[in-house]
Amino acid sequence: MGTIGEAGEFGLIARLTRRLPPSPAVELGPGDDAAVIAAPDGRVVATTDLLVEGRHFRRDWSGPYDIGRKAAAQNLADVVAMGARPTALLVGFAAPAGTALEWAERLYDGLADECREAGASVAGGDVVAAPQITLAVTALGDLGGGEPLTRSGARPGDVVAVRGRLGHASAGLALLAGGRDGPAELIAAHRRPQPPYTAGEEARSLGATSLLDVSDGLVQDLGHIAAASGVRIEIDSSSVPVAEILGPDGLRHVLTGGEDHAFAGTFPPDVRLPSSWRPVGTVAEGTGVHVDGREPPSGGWDHFRV
Numbered sequence: 001m002g003t004i005g006e007a008g009e010f011g012l013i014a015r016l017t018r019r020l021p022p023s024p025a026v027e028l029g030p031g032d033d034a035a036v037i038a039a040p041d042g043r044v045v046a047t048t049d050l051l052v053e054g055r056h057f058r059r060d061w062s063g064p065y066d067i068g069r070k071a072a073a074q075n076l077a078d079v080v081a082m083g084a085r086p087t088a089l090l091v092g093f094a095a096p097a098g099t100a101l102e103w104a105e106r107l108y109d110g111l112a113d114e115c116r117e118a119g120a121s122v123a124g125g126d127v128v129a130a131p132q133i134t135l136a137v138t139a140l141g142d143l144g145g146g147e148p149l150t151r152s153g154a155r156p157g158d159v160v161a162v163r164g165r166l167g168h169a170s171a172g173l174a175l176l177a178g179g180r181d182g183p184a185e186l187i188a189a190h191r192r193p194q195p196p197y198t199a200g201e202e203a204r205s206l207g208a209t210s211l212l213d214v215s216d217g218l219v220q221d222l223g224h225i226a227a228a229s230g231v232r233i234e235i236d237s238s239s240v241p242v243a244e245i246l247g248p249d250g251l252r253h254v255l256t257g258g259e260d261h262a263f264a265g266t267f268p269p270d271v272r273l274p275s276s277w278r279p280v281g282t283v284a285e286g287t288g289v290h291v292d293g294r295e296p297p298s299g300g301w302d303h304f305r306v
């Protein structure tokens with residue numbers, strides 16, 4: 001039957017989730033940025049992401065404060081990507097017993113400050129000793145009575161637009177991996193993503209038909225909208241914002257680099273986008289993601305194919 005590595009991250013998820021029973025309370029289950037769970041007095045948006053030392057961060061590349069901010073941001077962004085308001089995090093924290101107490105406290109300062117920025121807090125968690133630092137963060141959110149912005153509502157003719165930095169975290173990671181310590185802005189972007197948390201509300205008020213946060217790479221993540229919506233997404237590379245600071249590999253970082261947690265969505269053809277949203281392409285009939293009319297070379301993060 002092969003290995004998890006052969007299946008890849010998304011093959012693994014598909015194999016696991018088909019074994020799960022349906023539940024009337026699970027209005028939206030695996031497959032989007034977050035789940036939507038019904039409750040007699042409303043509904044809750046829920047999502048979880050792990051951060052593992054050596055995989056998502058290195059302690060010689062990032063301090064505890066930044067790791068805390070990143071752990072919160074990565075999860076809060078998934079709530080916002082559903083068009084919801086983040087309310088609370090639950091934090092599982094595993095660390096070796098020899099970890100400095102101050103390191104753990106700074107981690108929590110980072111979690112706390114990122115929560116403050118998004119209007120949420122930490123409502124509980126768990127701690128356990130383990131050989132490697134691991135954070136398992138669950139984020140919850142409130143739809144305010146509105147409908148969730150899923151990955152499945154894109155329609156041919158829609159405009160594809162992005163809000164937030166793209167390629168910066170990836171360029172910063174490449175610099176660190178190459179033993180460089182600047183430009184500082186890019187290194188900082190790897191250490192601490194800055195998702196524009198108002199994007200969910202903005203997208204909703206602009207009539208967005210789909211929305212997600214870019215964690216694995218713009219092309220790969222738009223591929224999830226294409227697959228869920230049964231459409232093709234066509235990106236025009238000349239419209240994609242490539243900041244000069246990203247250097248000669250800028251377009252590659254923007255198209256395939258994750259972890260900035262920008263937001264990407266689709267909007268009705270007649271949308272009037274404010275300047276914070278950059279149109280980067282259109283939705284067409286078909287499948288997959290094309291860049292300048294062609295299937296782009298593969299790229300984007302898969303945990304089991306690194």
Ligand SMILES: Nc1ncnc2c1ncn2[C@@H]1O[C@H](COP(=O)(O)OP(=O)(O)O)[C@@H](O)[C@H]1O
Binds near residue numbers: 016031049
């Ligand atoms: N172990 C798992 N069991 C059930 N569902 C999972 C599991 N891992 C991931 N998923 C689901 O698969 C979808 C894709 O996950 P992921 O790529 O991590 O989303 P995101 O990039 O938005 O965090 C999500 O809906 C997530 O809830």
Ligand SMILES: Cc1ncc(C[n+]2csc(CCOP(=O)(O)OP(=O)(O)O)c2C)c(N)n1
Binds near residue numbers: 049050173215216
């Ligand atoms: C030490 C280190 N190596 C590599 C990376 C690059 N990296 C790790 S995870 C990831 C993708 C995003 O994380 P993931 O767990 O897939 O989050 P999700 O897509 O579920 O939001 C990337 C680009 C990193 N951040 N740190």
Ligand SMILES: [Mg+2]
Binds near residue numbers: 215
């Ligand atoms: Mg997401």
Ligand SMILES: [Mg+2]
Binds near residue numbers: 048049
């Ligand atoms: Mg995830």
Ligand SMILES: [Mg+2]
Binds near residue numbers: 215216301
């Ligand atoms: Mg991912």
